Amino acid sequence: QADLVRETDFVSASRYCDSVFKFARKTGNKVYLARAYNTFGNLQLAKGNYKTAIENFDTAQIILPVNNNIYLASIINNKGICQERLGNYSLSLKLHLQSLKLREELGLPKEILIGQQNIGVVYFYIGDIPQSIKYTNMALETALKIKDSLTACQLYDNLGATYFNAFKDSLALVNYTIALDLAKKMKYEKGIENVSNNLSAFYLETGKPELAKKYLKTAMEYLNENPMNKISLLHNMGKVFEKENKADSALYYFNSALALAEKIQSMHNM
Numbered sequence: 001q002a003d004l005v006r007e008t009d010f011v012s013a014s015r016y017c018d019s020v021f022k023f024a025r026k027t028g029n030k031v032y033l034a035r036a037y038n039t040f041g042n043l044q045l046a047k048g049n050y051k052t053a054i055e056n057f058d059t060a061q062i063i064l065p066v067n068n069n070i071y072l073a074s075i076i077n078n079k080g081i082c083q084e085r086l087g088n089y090s091l092s093l094k095l096h097l098q099s100l101k102l103r104e105e106l107g108l109p110k111e112i113l114i115g116q117q118n119i120g121v122v123y124f125y126i127g128d129i130p131q132s133i134k135y136t137n138m139a140l141e142t143a144l145k146i147k148d149s150l151t152a153c154q155l156y157d158n159l160g161a162t163y164f165n166a167f168k169d170s171l172a173l174v175n176y177t178i179a180l181d182l183a184k185k186m187k188y189e190k191g192i193e194n195v196s197n198n199l200s201a202f203y204l205e206t207g208k209p210e211l212a213k214k215y216l217k218t219a220m221e222y223l224n225e226n227p228m229n230k231i232s233l234l235h236n237m238g239k240v241f242e243k244e245n246k247a248d249s250a251l252y253y254f255n256s257a258l259a260l261a262e263k264i265q266s267m268h269n270m
Contacts, residue, residue, distance in 0.1 A: 002039050006046040007190060008224045013043050031071065034064035038075050048227040048264030050082040057082070073102035073111060077118060084122050085228070087267025093122045113142040117155060124158070129166045136162065153182040153191045161198055169206060176202065193222035193229060200236050209243055216240060227264050231257050 002016035017040045024032035041056030057079045064071055080095035100115030120136035123129075136158050143152040156179035164172035176199050183191030200216035203209070216236055223229060238253035 003042060006043045007226050010043070010047060010225055013046075017043055030063050030065050031068060034060040034068075034071060034075075036060075037063065038071070038078065041075075041078060045078060045082060045085075046226055048085075048266065050085050050265060054079055054082050069102045070106055070108070070111070073099045073106070073115075076102070077115060080118060080122070084118075084125065085264075085266050089122055089126050093119065093126070096122060109142050109146050110148065113139040113146075113148070113151060116142070117151065117158070120155075120158060120162075124162055124165070129162060132162050133159065149182055149186055150188055150191070153179050153186070153188060153195075156182065157191070157195050157198060160195075160202075164198075164202055164205075169202075172202060189222045190224060190226075190229075193219050193224070196222070197229070197232055197236060201239070204236070204239055204243060209240065212236075212240060212243075227260055228266065231260050231266065234260065 002013045002020060005016070006013040017036070020036040020039050021033075024036040037056045037060035041053045041060065044050075044053035044056060057075050061072065061075050064075070076095050077099040080092045080099060083089075083092035083095060096115060096119045100112065100119060103111040103115050116135045116139035120132045120134075120139060123132035123135060136155055140152060140155040140159070143149075143155055156175045160172045160175035160179060163169075163175060176195055179191065180195040180199070182188070183195055196215040196219035200212045200214075200219060202212075203215065204212035216233070219233055219236075223233060234253050234257035238250045238257065241247075241250035241253065
């Protein structure tokens with residue numbers, strides 16, 4: 001339950017985390033306690049408290065008994081996400097590759113595709129487009145094979161962003177469109193918000209400001225508590241006003257986005 005609501009309801013997620021800790025401590029089971037720290041770390045990750053999240057993931061890794069590779073892979077993966085958000089891309093890639101190796105040894109398709117997905121994201125931020133596309137497509141192939149539509153939606157969105165950054169607008173639009181259709185079909189609110197936000201940036205850069213506003217409005221309707229989403233939306237709002245030559249409004253949104261990025265120390269948003 002904590003994992004399910006951590007993106008949308010921090011208060012409820014915190015309460016669930018408290019229950020997880022109480023139960024784990026009551027049983028004295030080290031695996032349960034390690035998972036409790038991992039769960040709480042994930043909540044801090046969602047809130048943008050990356051250093052606190054890493055501290056909890058480190059504690060989880062220390063407590064976890066040996067030969068629990070499925071949980072170890074998850075902990076290392078989560079640390080990799082934190083390091084990526086902090087802009088430590090080389091360390092993030094190292095952690096994700098380590099996590100992926102463990103998952104491949106376990107032979108679990110769902111876990112493997114998550115590892116491939118995150119590696120694709122890190123390569124995106126590094127600027128290695130071919131590697132980003134390679135790992136994202138590997139993950140997408142698995143997601144489609146096991147009929148994981150939610151992850152497939154995320155991967156199509158990631159491909160859209162990667163192709164957009166590579167100036168391949170037609171491929172970007174194709175992937176964004178598929179992602180949005182999947183998100184709407186599943187009523188996946190976070191997916192609708194993410195893809196709509198990306199489409200607003202796409203149409204703004206390709207000279208269609210009215211379409212950009214349309215998708216930005218949709219994204220705003222589905223905005224949740226995740227600070228990363230807020231930063232991106234604020235930034236895109238600033239870009240819309242910049243295109244309209246409304247400097248004061250543009251600066252307001254750019255400064256708001258920057259302040260939030262600085263608060264959570266998200267380096268690739270600064």
